[in-house]
Amino acid sequence: MSKQPERIFIKGNEAIARGALAARCKCFFGYPITPQNDIPEFMSSEIIKAGGDFVQAESEVAAANMLLGAGAAGIRAMTSSSSPGMSLKQEAISYMAGSEIPAVIVNMNRGGPGLGDIGPAQGDYYQSTRGGGHGDYRHFTFGPGTVQEAYDLTIRAFDIAFEHRTPVLILGDAILGQMKEPITPWVPEGVDDEAGRDWAITGRTNARETAREKRLIKSLFLGEGELAGQNRHLQAKYDAWTDMAECEQFETEDAELIICAYGSIGRIAKSTVRAFRKQGKKVGLFRPITLYPFPSADLKKLAQAGKRFLTIEHNLGQMVDDVRLAIRTVADSDFFPIYPGNLPTPDELEAPILACLEGK
Amino acid sequence: MTEMQEKLVFSRPESVIDRPTHYCPGCHHGIAHRLVGELLDEMNLAENSLLVASIGCSVFLYNYLDVDAVEAPHGRAPAVATGVKRARPDNFVFTYQGDGDLASIGMAEIMHAANRGEKICVVFVNNTVYGMTGGQMAPTTLIGQKTTTTPAGRCITHEGAPIRMAEIIASLGGVAYAARGSLDSVKNISAAKKHLRKAFDCQLNATGFGFVELLSGCPTNWKMTPVQANERLQNEMIPYFPLGVFKDISEEGGIC
Numbered sequence: 315m316s317k318q319p320e321r322i323f324i325k326g327n328e329a330i331a332r333g334a335l336a337a338r339c340k341c342f343f344g345y346p347i348t349p350q351n352d353i354p355e356f357m358s359s360e361i362i363k364a365g366g367d368f369v370q371a372e373s374e375v376a377a378a379n380m381l382l383g384a385g386a387a388g389i390r391a392m393t394s395s396s397s398p399g400m401s402l403k404q405e406a407i408s409y410m411a412g413s414e415i416p417a418v419i420v421n422m423n424r425g426g427p428g429l430g431d432i433g434p435a436q437g438d439y440y441q442s443t444r445g446g447g448h449g450d451y452r453h454f455t456f457g458p459g460t461v462q463e464a465y466d467l468t469i470r471a472f473d474i475a476f477e478h479r480t481p482v483l484i485l486g487d488a489i490l491g492q493m494k495e496p497i498t499p500w501v502p503e504g505v506d507d508e509a510g511r512d513w514a515i516t517g518r519t520n521a522r523e524t525a526r527e528k529r530l531i532k533s534l535f536l537g538e539g540e541l542a543g544q545n546r547h548l549q550a551k552y553d554a555w556t557d558m559a560e561c562e563q564f565e566t567e568d569a570e571l572i573i574c575a576y577g578s579i580g581r582i583a584k585s586t587v588r589a590f591r592k593q594g595k596k597v598g599l600f601r602p603i604t605l606y607p608f609p610s611a612d613l614k615k616l617a618q619a620g621k622r623f624l625t626i627e628h629n630l631g632q633m634v635d636d637v638r639l640a641i642r643t644v645a646d647s648d649f650f651p652i653y654p655g656n657l658p659t660p661d662e663l664e665a666p667i668l669a670c671l672e673g674k
Numbered sequence: 675m676t677e678m679q680e681k682l683v684f685s686r687p688e689s690v691i692d693r694p695t696h697y698c699p700g701c702h703h704g705i706a707h708r709l710v711g712e713l714l715d716e717m718n719l720a721e722n723s724l725l726v727a728s729i730g731c732s733v734f735l736y737n738y739l740d741v742d743a744v745e746a747p748h749g750r751a752p753a754v755a756t757g758v759k760r761a762r763p764d765n766f767v768f769t770y771q772g773d774g775d776l777a778s779i780g781m782a783e784i785m786h787a788a789n790r791g792e793k794i795c796v797v798f799v800n801n802t803v804y805g806m807t808g809g810q811m812a813p814t815t816l817i818g819q820k821t822t823t824t825p826a827g828r829c830i831t832h833e834g835a836p837i838r839m840a841e842i843i844a845s846l847g848g849v850a851y852a853a854r855g856s857l858d859s860v861k862n863i864s865a866a867k868k869h870l871r872k873a874f875d876c877q878l879n880a881t882g883f884g885f886v887e888l889l890s891g892c893p894t895n896w897k898m899t900p901v902q903a904n905e906r907l908q909n910e911m912i913p914y915f916p917l918g919v920f921k922d923i924s925e926e927g928g929i930c
């Protein structure tokens with residue numbers, strides 16, 4: 315009889331750190347900010363035990379640039395932060411996108427703008443899905459809703475980062491980071507620390523290679539037509555991600571009204587949907603798991619099937635733009651905002667959903 | 675009659691790629707590049723080297739040195755080099771930065787990389803201006819020096835005093851070697867090369883952070899001929915930025 319898989323009871327922050335270690339993350343660069351401190355604290359000892367290295371950087375600017383360096387060297391590396399720190403990381407993220415450096419970045423979204431608060435919020439959706447820095451770029455973005463999903467998606471984030479040579483963002487929030495849940499940890503097989511790194515700076519001779527031409531990783535393109543070429547190349551890469559979009563659909567099949575919500579709010583809305591279903595009300599949930607690429611095609615199919623939509627976010631309306639873009643030729647979406655500083659219970663979401671369902 | 679024979683006595687270091695540079699006549703970046711190239715050859719480092727290029731006139735250094743390279747955002751080269759070195763501790767990692775890059779926008783990154791004692795080397799080219807963007811004031815601009823943003827000359831009560839980086843870096847715990855050389859004369863150039871060699875050695879022996887400031891001319895933005903620029907370097911810069919070694923623990927061993 316096979317052994318029961320191990321279950322552990324941990325916070326979302328720790329799940330992300332453990333997921334990174336399972337994915338053979340070898341360098342972590344952090345800076346203290348609530349509500350993500352468990353990640354650097356955990357990593358400061360555990361990544362060293364795993365044979366990697368940890369640096370508490372002097373700022374988020376430096377942490378993100380250290381990440382850029384480690385990624386350019388072809389090593390699996392990660393940084394984590396929360397909203398104010400994410401603003402500072404955008405410079406390096408733009409450079410990483412421009413010079414196609416793989417890296418994994420975590421944002422445990424807190425309330426903003428400015429110093430905001432330290433509670434959960436989804437105000438960084440635009441920054442996370444539009445390329446938060448300068449220039450015309452995007453990066454892959456996951457929006458996990460549970461602690462298990464945070465663990466799983468962290469592992470996948472590393473594979474995607476290296477397969478597509480892109481920064482990958484994991485967008486959680488203060489709830490996901492601080493909440494404890496039982497999860498089943500797993501370790502991916504076949505992660506090779508050096509395979510497929512034929513672009514990385516390793517020195518012209520390293521253990522696996524004989525002397526070769528020098529390699530250059532850069533985002534400066536001054537030659538005639540060069541930058542346009544690079545932008546075209548990047549755009550083609552982003553376009554190809556469309557097929558990688560993922561979502562969770564819960565009770566959508568016969569639903570009249572679809573709630574669109576991601577991350578923690580998606581999870582709370584799921585409880586509300588369950589409660590409505592017990593009352594026989596035809597409500598379903600559409601929860602994007604990849605925020606970029608956005609699962610537009612799946613959403614459009616629901617619109618074509620005649621559904622109505624209500625988007626609920628922990629902000630004043632950001633993802634609703636993507637929902638509307640996805641369904642624009644067929645339908646529209648209502649919107650219900652949750653302000654930062656408030657954390658809705660499933661019951662509190664009933665009234666706006668009911669109002670929408672009854673066409674009020 | 676004896677036959678005249680041509681004998682090559684001075685050639686390009688192998689680590690320096692054979693191509694024309696984009697530098698202005700009389701610019702000292704080329705000399706600094708050459709010194710680095712000579713040492714990469716002599717110390718047999720080219721194949722193991724990872725260069726972190728910075729933003730300034732020297733951004734194209736990665737086109738001139740035959741080593742793997744990554745381009746860092748403006749001022750962030752020491753942070754990028756930290757990431758590179760932590761990821762690949764067996765490689766030789768160095769940055770090459772101007773004074774605007776290192777002593778202004780990148781002040782936090784250089785101070786902390788040095789203080790952590792990162793096992794990297796920093797080649798710091800101080801030409802007292804932002805060369806690439808057209809000669810604006812740098813943190814190292816001398817008092818009274820006219821630049822495009824200090825048209826009446828730098829004033830100590832308005833812009834503060836020029837920063838002496840080698841001395842500041844020497845005061846930090848993780849630093850193994852900090853020195854200042856100058857690229858104005860044959861004598862000073864060969865002293866500068868010795869500084870660089872020592873700084874490189876500190877990384878190879880894992881002693882600590884190595885820092886070499888190189889006083890350099892920017893005739894274009896100083897609005898001088900190359901000869902005048904050299905004279906200014908000797909008569910005005912060296913008196914304010916004294917040459918020498920400010921810290922050297924290489925003889926004493928590591929500082930961990």
Ligand SMILES: Cc1ncc(C[n+]2csc(CCOP(=O)(O)OP(=O)(O)O)c2C)c(N)n1
Binds near residue numbers: 774775801812
């Ligand atoms: C974030 C950012 N700010 C400003 C610039 C513009 N910029 C390019 S080079 C440079 C200054 C370079 O001066 P220095 O480091 O002294 O190098 P030099 O050209 O003199 O060798 C500046 C400000 C930039 N590229 N990025």
Ligand code: SF4
Binds near residue numbers: 697702703892895
């Ligand atoms: S502007 Fe100054 S630093 Fe830049 S290449 Fe010309 S002389 Fe050299």
Ligand SMILES: [Mg+2]
Binds near residue numbers: 804812
């Ligand atoms: Mg300069």
